[in-house]
Amino acid sequence: MKHALKPSQYAILIAVMLTASVGDTLLSRGMAQVGTVDFHHLGLLWQALFNPYVVSGIVLLIGFFASYMTALSWADLTFVMPATAFGYVVVALLSRFWLHEHLSIYRWTGIALIVCAVGFVANGPSRTEHPVEHHELDLMDSGAGR
Amino acid sequence: MTATTALRTWSCILGVAALAITGEVLIAAAMRRLGDLDIIRERSGLPGAIRAVLSSPLFLAGALCMALNFFALLFTLSIVDLSLAAPATASLTYIGNAIAAKLFLHENVDRRRWLAVLFVCVGVVLLSK
Numbered sequence: 001m002k003h004a005l006k007p008s009q010y011a012i013l014i015a016v017m018l019t020a021s022v023g024d025t026l027l028s029r030g031m032a033q034v035g036t037v038d039f040h041h042l043g044l045l046w047q048a049l050f051n052p053y054v055v056s057g058i059v060l061l062i063g064f065f066a067s068y069m070t071a072l073s074w075a076d077l078t079f080v081m082p083a084t085a086f087g088y089v090v091v092a093l094l095s096r097f098w099l100h101e102h103l104s105i106y107r108w109t110g111i112a113l114i115v116c117a118v119g120f121v122a123n124g125p126s127r128t129e130h131p132v133e134h135h136e137l138d139l140m141d142s143g144a145g146r
Numbered sequence: 147m148t149a150t151t152a153l154r155t156w157s158c159i160l161g162v163a164a165l166a167i168t169g170e171v172l173i174a175a176a177m178r179r180l181g182d183l184d185i186i187r188e189r190s191g192l193p194g195a196i197r198a199v200l201s202s203p204l205f206l207a208g209a210l211c212m213a214l215n216f217f218a219l220l221f222t223l224s225i226v227d228l229s230l231a232a233p234a235t236a237s238l239t240y241i242g243n244a245i246a247a248k249l250f251l252h253e254n255v256d257r258r259r260w261l262a263v264l265f266v267c268v269g270v271v272l273l274s275k
Contacts, residue, residue, distance in 0.1 A: 069173065070184065073181065073182050073184075074183075076253045077170060078248075079259075088269070106272045106273075114265065114269035116262075116265050117266045117269065118262070128253045
């Protein structure tokens with residue numbers, strides 16, 4: 001049960017972290033420009049589709065969904081989860097160093113905790129191997145040998 | 147906050163988290179059953195991989211739950227503050243996902259992963275302060 005990810009699989013996990021957070025940031029920036037959408041102004045949703053921030057946000061979120069599902073096809077849900085949480089850290093750091101917002105000590109602590117969580121999980125195996133399946137295979141093998 | 151408002155707030159938050167957990171576990175189960183997407187893509191190209199994913203009933207059920215989760219979250223945000231709803235649904239989803247992954251996907255959630263779930267929950271709450 002050794003944990004060995006290929007470089008392309010690391011790239012997928014990094015894509016999961018980055019696309020979700022940057023996509024959400026772009027969407028919220030775009031929607032702030034579009035204005036409040038309520039039931040009387042549903043036409044605004046159509047207008048939003050022409051906002052470059054909204055469009056690039058949607059493209060990134062489609063990319064997120066694709067890479068998230070690829071990751072789930074070879075890793076456990078509980079292995080990929082901390083990677084998605086790392087997106088919050090990316091958003092916080094973006095707001096600190098790009099938008100120059102102030103980060104409180106609480107936020108820095110939160111960032112440190114999520115980074116630790118990613119470290120714990122990344123050190124372990126990425127996929128649970130089910131011994132039951134091997135057992136069944138053994139049974140089949142022994143049946144074939146008889 | 148009166149008792150009825152609190153009840154409504156927390157049932158909305160629990161509902162959003164429950165839909166997210168069901169959706170993620172169904173999608174994870176679908177992908178686990180399909181097998182490595184990279185291999186499928188090598189064999190039958192990107193359209194083949196997309197077709198394989200879209201023809202999985204588990205995936206479709208999961209995607210439906212995620213769509214419902216999106217609208218439930220929108221509804222919740224109209225009656226609950228973002229500063230409570232966002233971290234509460236996120237941390238409940240993380241805990242619930244870990245429990246559901248152990249129960250339904252039979253993932254080996256060892257001490258390392260429980261600790262990670264706990265750290266992520268506290269981290270998410272702290273980040274929203």
